[in-house]
Amino acid sequence: MKDVPNYRADPQLLLQLPEDQWFERKSFRIQPKDLAKTVVGMANAEGGVIAVGITNRSFDGTPTAAQDNRLRQTALDHTDPTARVNIEVFDVNEGQQVYLFHVLPSEWVHYLKSGECYLRVGDETRQLNADDILELRYTxxxxxxxxxxxxxxxxxxxxxxxxxxxxxxxxxxxxxxxxxxxxxxxxxxxxxxxxxxxxxxxxxxxxxxxxxxxxxxxxxxxxxxxxxxxxxxxxxxxxxxxxxxxxxxxxxxxxxxxxxxxxxxxxxxxxxxxxxxxxxxxxxxxxxxxxxxxxxxxxxxxxxxxxxxxxxxxxxxxxxxxxxxxxxxxxxxxxxxxxxxxxxxxxxxxxxxxxxxxxxxxxxxxxxxxxxxxxxxxxxxxxxxxLDPKMWNALPPRASSVLSALSASARPMSTGEVADVLGLSNPPVRRALQAMRDAGLVQWRGNGPRDPRAVWYLEGPLQ
Structure with missing residues (x-):
């Protein structure tokens, strides 16, 4: 599940972010059953965040006590089985709040208590028909x-x-x-x-x-x-x-x-x-x-x-x-x-x-x-x-072949073994290996520069 980025540092992002698969804005005046549709849709998809307390990209202010109770009871009263929702009350400005509904993705199919089923698709919450629900259950x-x-x-x-x-x-x-x-x-x-x-x-x-x-x-x-x-x-x-x-x-x-x-x-x-x-x-x-x-x-x-x-x-x-x-x-x-x-x-x-x-x-x-x-x-x-082409251009001419040899090998290789595979002498291979080590592309393991058992190897994915 993706989260809304950086809103704690900059609450205005809640007004500016485009609505998408993982984010939607709602007013404090929304009816709980209508809010539950988006909750169910996100729970049936990949989860997401619903920012409640925003109308026409402006903060509503602070909810009334009745609105607060209805919002907190939405999932329990209107979703079946009850969707997992973490509610974060977020102070955006003095006297203004937003309720962030962090909806968790679920391993089950969720419905409204009325039996309707929804799925979040892009920036829409779509009602599913019987065939769509069956496919969701298979998924x-x-x-x-x-x-x-x-x-x-x-x-x-x-x-x-x-x-x-x-x-x-x-x-x-x-x-x-x-x-x-x-x-x-x-x-x-x-x-x-x-x-x-x-x-x-x-x-x-x-x-x-x-x-x-x-x-x-x-x-x-x-x-x-x-x-x-x-x-x-x-x-x-x-x-x-x-x-x-x-x-x-x-x-x-x-x-x-x-x-x-x-x-x-x-x-x-x-x-x-x-x-x-x-x-x-x-x-x-x-x-x-x-x-x-x-x-x-x-x-x-x-x-x-x-x-x-x-x-x-x-x-x-x-x-x-x-x-x-x-x-x-x-x-x-x-x-x-x-x-x-x-x-x-x-x-x-x-x-x-x-x-x-x-x-x-x-x-x-x-x-x-x-x-x-x-x-x-x-x-x-x-x-x-x-690899960045600029990085390749900065490496010695044999670097690409040397890297291919190490990648194709099932085990670490010495400088001499790499040279033998490529049919080259040791010096150009050593220069390429040292340059790639400096660039963080390969690793070296040995007890000293003259260690005959020293080897070169790749560690982790290339960056």
Whole structure:
């Protein structure tokens, strides 16, 4: 949850800040039920702050005793379950106050006592219909969509050859036993949504938008109409493991290549965005997308200098997209996540994200970026250097190659080892390493300048 910045130092900021996903102004004259709509909307989204006591960007003054009581009782009297709200009474000027409602994000879906449900989207608090509420419950983890039974589904809708292969992978004695062991069928043997998506003969019969679309553009911007340089547009459907494999092969043929030092100590042609990074992004999108969102699909967009992967549905639970490396393990589709992990296709959400960060840092590129819209999560992988170009220009000529060698190594390296990998003599390598140490890019460990066991290594992300 974001907070209102610096208002204690400058109360006028409460009047000037634009209203957005995390901030809204209200008057002391607001009715508690109307205030509760914003409380519920923020609790169902990412939390936020409601500044009560402001009308038309002017402070109201001080609330009456009756207003004070109604404000303090808002969450208890009008939200169900009771939203968590911390109320801070803030003196802005002599004789003027603002009540700051710090609304905490919740792991549950909240309603008004009347049964209405709201969600904060941008600078609006929107009322949700029944389908929207169900999707919010899936997102919060209150209900599990991949465990539902699709209408008219039957065991004949599964490709039993695929199920047999999966049973062999997990050491199960039969396909039916494997389905039961992983809760992929109900007690009557009817396949759940996860089974249809993973092993269905035609999953798109039940879920038409459960597919991957790969697009390649000739320009870094998606230009409109006639000017749009769309070079390739391919769709991949079928069971999820098949989608991933087929899309992966197509993407490998579309991505720009670059010559890069590998962990084997050789310069080889690689994808500009490292293969393990974009593949992790693709797999995460397939495993963790919201399959209950029927009107959208996964898009993998390739531009000359970046990749964008768009996945239907918002981040699950209480995930903060502004701090992706802190995401704990959470699976919106736990049945799908377990099967794909056992098929060695994917792992948990948090682990995969951390691997992507490590992969981008290994080649010196900017960290992955996540942004969340009202209905999707978009991952951007940019082929831009993390380091300031001015800093690069100030380093010795061999610095980039030396840094690549250290990044590709699984362990710290001596000056001589780095020189051997690069086919250089020790002096230029030593000069580059010392300059990068002075710049805070690499670390040195040893007992003295002549220590034969002294090594160089990277510590933490590049800045």
């Amino acid at each position: 919060k983890g209150e209900q599990q969509f991949d465990a539902t039974i699709p209408p008219r589904a039957e065991i004949a809708d599964l490709d039993m050859d695929l199920v047999e292969s999966y049973a062999a992978a997990i050491g199960s004695s039969s396909a039916n036993d494997a389905l039961k062991a992983r809760n992929l069928v109900n007690r009557d043997g009817v396949p759940r949504t996860a089974a249809i998506l993973l092993f269905g003969r035609n999953p798109q019969e039940f879920f038409p938008n459960a597919h991957i679309r790969v697009l390649r553009f000739g320009e870094d911007e998606r230009l409109p109409g006639y000017w749009q340089q769309l070079i390739a547009d391919e769709r991949f459907d079928g069971p999820l493991p098949q989608q991933i494999l087929q899309a992966q092969e197509a993407i490998k043929g579309m991505l720009p290549k670059v010559r890069r030092l590998t962990s084997a100590g050789l310069f080889e042609d690689e994808d500009l965005i490292p293969h393990d990074v974009w593949l992790e992004g693709l797999v995460n999108a397939v495993i963790h997308r919201s399959y209950s969102v029927a009107g959208d699909h996964i898009r993998f967009e390739i531009y000359p200098g970046r990749i964008e992967i768009s996945s239907p549905g918002r981040f699950p639970g209480l995930v903060d997209p502004t701090q992706p490396e802190s995401i704990a393990r959470f699976a919106r589709n736990p049945l799908i996540a377990r099967v794909t992990a056992e098929l060695r296709i994917g792992q948990e959400l948090g682990e995969g994200i951390r691997r992507m960060f490590a992969g981008m840092r290994r080649v010196g590129f900017a960290d992955p970026e996540y942004r969340q819209t009202s209905g999707s999560v978009i991952l951007t992988l940019k082929a831009v250097q993390r």
